[in-house]
Amino acid sequence: MKKYEIKGNKPTRHGFGEGLAELGERYDNVVVLGTDVTGSVLTSFFKEKFPDRFFSIGIAEQNATTIAAGLALSGKIPFFASYSAFTAFRNSDMLRISVAYNNANVKIGGGHSGITVGPDGATHQALEEISFMRTLPNMTVVVPADYEEAKKATIAIGEMVGPAFIRFGRSPVPMFTEKGSHFELGKANVLTEGNDVAIIACGIMVWQSILAAEELYKHKGIKARVINCHTIKPIDVHTIVDAANECGAIVTAEEHQVYGGLGGAVAEVTAKNCPVPIEFVGVRDTFGGSGEPDELMEKFGLTWREIYASALLAIERRDTNSKSYFNIKDVAHYNV
Amino acid sequence: MAINIKFSEKTFQNKRREPSEYAEIALELRRDVIKSLYLAKSGHSGGSLGTADIFSVLYFGGIMRYRPEEPYWKERDRFVLSAGHLAPILYATLARAGYLEPSELSTLRKYNSRLQGHPGIDHHLPGLETSSGSLGQGISIAVGMAMSDKYLDKTDRRVFCLTGDGELQEGICWEAAMCAGHYKLDNLCWIVDSNDCQIDGRVRDVMSIYPLADKFRAFNFEVVEIDGHNYEEIQSAFDKFIDYHTHNNGKPFVIIANTFMGKGVSFMHDSYKWHGNPPNEEQAIKALEELGEIVELL
Ligand SMILES: Cc1ncc(C[n+]2csc(CCOP(=O)(O)OP(=O)(O)O)c2C)c(N)n1
Numbered sequence: 001m002k003k004y005e006i007k008g009n010k011p012t013r014h015g016f017g018e019g020l021a022e023l024g025e026r027y028d029n030v031v032v033l034g035t036d037v038t039g040s041v042l043t044s045f046f047k048e049k050f051p052d053r054f055f056s057i058g059i060a061e062q063n064a065t066t067i068a069a070g071l072a073l074s075g076k077i078p079f080f081a082s083y084s085a086f087t088a089f090r091n092s093d094m095l096r097i098s099v100a101y102n103n104a105n106v107k108i109g110g111g112h113s114g115i116t117v118g119p120d121g122a123t124h125q126a127l128e129e130i131s132f133m134r135t136l137p138n139m140t141v142v143v144p145a146d147y148e149e150a151k152k153a154t155i156a157i158g159e160m161v162g163p164a165f166i167r168f169g170r171s172p173v174p175m176f177t178e179k180g181s182h183f184e185l186g187k188a189n190v191l192t193e194g195n196d197v198a199i200i201a202c203g204i205m206v207w208q209s210i211l212a213a214e215e216l217y218k219h220k221g222i223k224a225r226v227i228n229c230h231t232i233k234p235i236d237v238h239t240i241v242d243a244a245n246e247c248g249a250i251v252t253a254e255e256h257q258v259y260g261g262l263g264g265a266v267a268e269v270t271a272k273n274c275p276v277p278i279e280f281v282g283v284r285d286t287f288g289g290s291g292e293p294d295e296l297m298e299k300f301g302l303t304w305r306e307i308y309a310s311a312l313l314a315i316e317r318r319d320t321n322s323k324s325y326f327n328i329k330d331v332a333h334y335n336v
Numbered sequence: 337m338a339i340n341i342k343f344s345e346k347t348f349q350n351k352r353r354e355p356s357e358y359a360e361i362a363l364e365l366r367r368d369v370i371k372s373l374y375l376a377k378s379g380h381s382g383g384s385l386g387t388a389d390i391f392s393v394l395y396f397g398g399i400m401r402y403r404p405e406e407p408y409w410k411e412r413d414r415f416v417l418s419a420g421h422l423a424p425i426l427y428a429t430l431a432r433a434g435y436l437e438p439s440e441l442s443t444l445r446k447y448n449s450r451l452q453g454h455p456g457i458d459h460h461l462p463g464l465e466t467s468s469g470s471l472g473q474g475i476s477i478a479v480g481m482a483m484s485d486k487y488l489d490k491t492d493r494r495v496f497c498l499t500g501d502g503e504l505q506e507g508i509c510w511e512a513a514m515c516a517g518h519y520k521l522d523n524l525c526w527i528v529d530s531n532d533c534q535i536d537g538r539v540r541d542v543m544s545i546y547p548l549a550d551k552f553r554a555f556n557f558e559v560v561e562i563d564g565h566n567y568e569e570i571q572s573a574f575d576k577f578i579d580y581h582t583h584n585n586g587k588p589f590v591i592i593a594n595t596f597m598g599k600g601v602s603f604m605h606d607s608y609k610w611h612g613n614p615p616n617e618e619q620a621i622k623a624l625e626e627l628g629e630i631v632e633l634l
Contacts, residue, residue: 036502036536036543056536058505058543059471085470119378119445121453123420123469287458291447299447 001217002192004176004210012168012204013111015150017042020079020109022151023158024050030158031071033057033064033080040170041081041111061086065094065106072104077158081109083117084126084167088133099163100136106163109154112170114255115283115300116204116293125288130202131260133165134233140164140185141233143254143262145206146175149230152183160185167203169255171293174207177228188236194223197311198243198250202229202262205253205281205302212307224311235265237273244274249314251279253307258282277317279310339617340632341371343431343438350433352398355567361392361432366600367627368428368441374620376445379453382597382610383500384425386564387529390498390593391429393570394527399578400496404434407462413493414465414481418474419500419529420454421612426464427451435463472506475499475526479512482524482588494581498527502534504545510555516588517556525577526557526590529564533597533608548592557590564593601626 023030024046034056038044047054057064061082068078081087087110088095099106113126133141142157142164144150150168157164182189191206192213201209206228213224225243229236244250250270252263263280270276283300297303348361365388373379394400400413417426424444431438436450443449450461454469465481468474478497485493499509516524528548536542545551549559558580562569570593577589597611598604601623615623624631 034536034542036505036534038536040535056542059502059534060505060507060543062507090470119376119453121445121469122456122458123454123467287456289447289456289459290445290449290451290453295447 009172012150019151019154065091069098084110084113088129201253211304373614420469472508564595
């Protein structure tokens with residue numbers, strides 16, 4: 001099995017900030033709006049380099065969203081970012097009408113996302129944005145796995161035409177993708193070869209999936225196909241259908257509610273094309289809470305262990321052709 | 337080096353006081369803020385220190401009516417912390433009022449603590465009326481509470497709500513203001529922590545909200561502007577609100593409290609850099625010393 005090594009830890013927000021500054025170099029119609037958290041979501045890198053193309057809007061995410069639409073309708077490529085809790089939800093009507101319906105070329109950064117924002121607690125732990133964002137017509141949705149990928153993804157959404165949302169985090173996470181590796185919006189990357197079970201993940205759960213695959217091989221001889229599905233919309237139907245057909249069992253993993261996010265998107269694809277058992281790893285219909293990121297990953301079931309247990313369960317469901325495991329066995333109690 | 341952080345067991349009564357009596361309470365609250373944030377290793381020092389004097393008068397000066405031993409007392413006045421990031425000062429206040437043991441302040445921002453990073457009603461902290469943390473929503477919730485008290489329950493309960501000044505950049509604040517004026521919510525007392533600081537810099541530079549008093553007047557508010565560190569001014573502003581409410585003057589009340597971020601700790605004074613940071617060990621020692629406590633080194 002292909003080995004992946006950690007080359008240090010860095011938050012994905014650094015990738016976003018640096019990618020945005022690079023876009024500023026390349027295109028002089030890239031503009032950025034600040035919403036009083038520029039040092040947190042690192043739009044500050046752009047601001048320092050291109051002060052003339054940076055506008056402070058204040059703590060006003062709704063206004064920033066519609067102003068961005070106005071700028072886009074005037075031929076600019078506006079980016080704005082805040083915490084995901086406020087760039088996906090506070091402004092959701094504005095996103096739907098002014099951005100998505102207008103098909104305005106607005107790029108939205110959702111920072112400090114997920115449970116790993118840590119001690120700030122539930123109000124700041126957005127766990128529902130993938131779900132909401134991917135239901136908006138015209139919207140592209142990207143959830144990069146690490147620093148390098150966040151940088152590539154930021155540049156990619158800047159270079160495409162149309163509204164796009166990129167989700168990234170606050171805490172340092174393992175860097176394992178290569179600077180030179182291929183990144184294409186809408187095209188998932190197969191990270192490990194295997195036909196026993198497919199693990200389809202996004203964001204920081206991709207690294208946990210690699211760890212789970214290593215453990216599955218070590219302890220059970222199971223070869224898992226790990227797929228980094230960084231683009232949730234448009235979803236990579238081919239890669240998912242191939243995985244379903246060739247593995248016959250799927251686990252999805254995301255730092256997000258189990259409803260409506262990556263898991264939901266994968267289930268829509270397989271239900272239509274090639275139904276196979278799927279187990280969903282994510283936050284189970286609950287709000288988050290204060291704590292340290294690692295501690296919360298454990299408490300809310302977002303580690304390789306849940307992926308490992310879910311893989312065994314998905315395989316068992318496939319092999320016993322059971323249609324009724326739902327509600328009978330709870331993954332949380334499955335013996336690892 | 338490590339330091340021994342201890343929370344005193346002192347509680348304070350809620351009663352009419354001489355202005356000079358608040359200094360001791362405010363010092364205790366500020367020490368609690370420093371200690372709990374030092375232990376939490378993250379959180380918002382600046383605004384929590386800056387509003388300590390207002391909290392001292394509001395909760396311990398016989399202004400708000402509440403019963404710590406009966407947190408859901410039907411006739412209590414309610415307080416809404418719209419600036420949810422200032423949770424540390426609210427928690428310290430609730431502890432010193434007797435809603436919880438002061439020692440629990442050491443659990444701020446920890447897993448499963450009732451003292452969530454931003455107030456979370458799901459953790460059942462007595463004395464907490466609503467979750468908050470998404471700026472601007474608290475004041476609108478407070479308007480809803482005041483409407484319920486005035487028009488539906490027809491009680492003489494009052495609603496107090498504290499917002500930041502950067503927070504006023506959120507459009508919902510002005511939607512709430514319009515509604516408060518329209519419905520003549522003279523049972524609503526809105527306190528603005530006017531420190532001209534927010535995360536990215538001075539409020540006047542990030543997105544100016546000025547002139548402020550005129551804006552509120554235009555929304556039919558009774559406006560009082562005070563020095564938010566002067567106990568006499570704070571007390572008489574609240575007195576005025578209570579007097580107006582008692583006489584049904586038909587106008588919502590706003591106190592624009594001019595404060596300094598980080599007040600009480602010299603190196604945090606009036607510095608927006610301290611909006612969202614906790615003190616480290618060295619800083620905690622120095623801050624506590626300035627606040628009258630010599631910490632024990634372990
Ligand atoms: C809707 C929303 N947007 C952004 C934030 C992030 N945030 C927390 S506090 C803050 C600045 C608040 O400034 P101010 O109201 O002046 O409070 P102070 O800095 O004086 O504590 C921001 C932008 C938030 N909590 N809610």
